[in-house]
Amino acid sequence: MATIDAGERIPRRQAPTIADVAREARVSRAAVSKVLRNAYGVSEEMHQRVQTAIEQLDYRPRVAARSMRGSSYTTGLEIPQITNDFLTMIVHGALEAIEGTPYRLIVGPVTSPADSQQGIESLADRQVDALISVVPLTDRAWLERMSTRTPTVIVGSHEASPCFDTVVGADETGAHLVMDHLFDLGHRHIAHLTRRAAETPQPADPRDWLQTGHDPHDIRGRVYLERMRERGYTPIVLTTGAEELEARAAWSEFLDTADHPTALFAGNDTLAIGALRANVERGLGPEVISVVGYDNTTIASHPALSLTSVDQSGHSMGRESVRLLMERLEGRKESVLVEEPVTLKVRSSTTRPRQP
Amino acid sequence: MATIDAGERIPRRQAPTIADVAREARVSRAAVSKVLRNAYGVSEEMHQRVQTAIEQLDYRPRVAARSMRGSSYTTGLEIPQITNDFLTMIVHGALEAIEGTPYRLIVGPVTSPADSQQGIESLADRQVDALISVVPLTDRAWLERMSTRTPTVIVGSHEASPCFDTVVGADETGAHLVMDHLFDLGHRHIAHLTRRAAETPQPADPRDWLQTGHDPHDIRGRVYLERMRERGYTPIVLTTGAEELEARAAWSEFLDTADHPTALFAGNDTLAIGALRANVERGLGPEVISVVGYDNTTIASHPALSLTSVDQSGHSMGRESVRLLMERLEGRKESVLVEEPVTLKVRSSTTRPRQP
DNA sequence: ATGAAAGCGCTAACAA
């Protein structure tokens, strides 16, 4: 890393305010304000003068000052992990949906899911008019308190509440589709790889999820356990961090120390693709270990991976969230739950086991 | 998509202000303010009373009001594409680096690189104390004007200026590494797939880049052309949108209508991986068409892809940007240019051509 | 149609 001085120093300039514009155009501040919001009651000539002054001074109104009286026309989106393809699809969808509205979207990412509460608070402190929170790791009472002040949409967590709107995928259905698919192929030795929340270690016994968790991974894991038990098969649950390489490590370690199962149901595509690394490294193809992911991210459909995965459109979840937000801002009072449908995309990462 | 009414209506509550806290604690507003910033001059007892009132009322100071006087303690990061793994690595690095400082980072993504100017303005309007802009598609004069008001770090574009700091990868070196590698393997028929900025179509004749472009893709393309010409080989430049599937389509179409080259130098990993789709679909392995990417994103190292790529750490570019920003906020006046080193990660997507 | 003035929630200089 080279550090090079790029040249002489430049003085910082103070940005002009509405008063500067008013002085330049020889009108009152109120007049400028009216022009800015093209409100009723300004003559054509005045409008012109003000416009000219604005351009002359390169004036831009400060959102902070504006939002002291009315709205900031800003919405916030909080995501617990920026390097996750499914989550960024949600952002992308939200972004598209917000275009054409007078609102802007800012994203408040955090490095660890455990910080999501801080992230939400931080956006709220910045006076967003409304906010979207993706799979927040925080208790429901807190969220409800938050949402009485700032209209909120929760994405992912199955925690419908009279206080906030919710957009979820049909996780239960999705997980059943996966298990049906694997059972149909003849698998009985199926492992489940799931994401453990970083700072809150999940109860050692996976069966405890059956009582608790509301996040998508909890529900998928729950269905996995139910279905395995139903058939009298022995469930194997592995937990890992959220990153691809962490999943690789966890799965790799498992393969080294245990008889491998014939199939793996991973909690999402990132984990699945991480696990695939270990398989490919060992030369274990789908006919030895089938792998299923969840989310159907773009890369899952790549022919070099061809990962069977549950498709739920992150894109439309993002769009829906914004739609709900806009409805709230326009005055809707009742809370709403939207469930995004899922389908199973069967690809070549799953096949019949050699010895069922 | 099912829409379900989740229950009865909940009234929205007004958030408490510093005046409410003062009244509750029976002290002045100034006292509360002092406690908030734990400034000098508050008795232990008063501190207690105020703290209690704050918790009682669940009070949170509004950043907007604060920033009217001083700083918003917010920095902005503007990226032109949220669904790009390399860009999200930059965000991740920046996020890590900002932890432990009193600042927060908000991200202002836009859907098209052409909107980056708007994105930057929008962040500036929200009174960020400083901002990072990744490969902005806007003219240099505008950026300089912007940066005299808000300290700015430009990431990616090779446009060092006395007004703002710059963090770039060693794109020239990187591109040379790629060309050296391919030439060494014996390739002469090498195509280049590059990203065309969405709304500003690049000059039809790629040679025009030699004069103009400052963004990483321009420089990589420039080196490609130079090196091909140097050896008297015929350059083939293809342009596409920034998304993986757009790259697949462009490359696929090219393969259908032309004699294929023996190697492809793609402008980044996303484009390379998109092109790989078309290759895999046609059963064309590395021995038929070698592929090189750029960025060394996580997925490039996946054994199922094993993509040769130029490694430049997005993570440290993000960290560096924040470091420079902090230095600026602490008063540095001279502008600085940081160049991140690159290395070539050779993997199995490149090999000797069958018939050189 | 225009502008004076009050006020949004907070900080900071100053007085008490």
Place this chain on the structure above:
DNA sequence: TTGTTAGCGCTTTCAT
């Protein structure tokens, strides 16, 4: 140590 007060840049009545 405490409180009073004058802004920060903008919007919004309400006179004129």
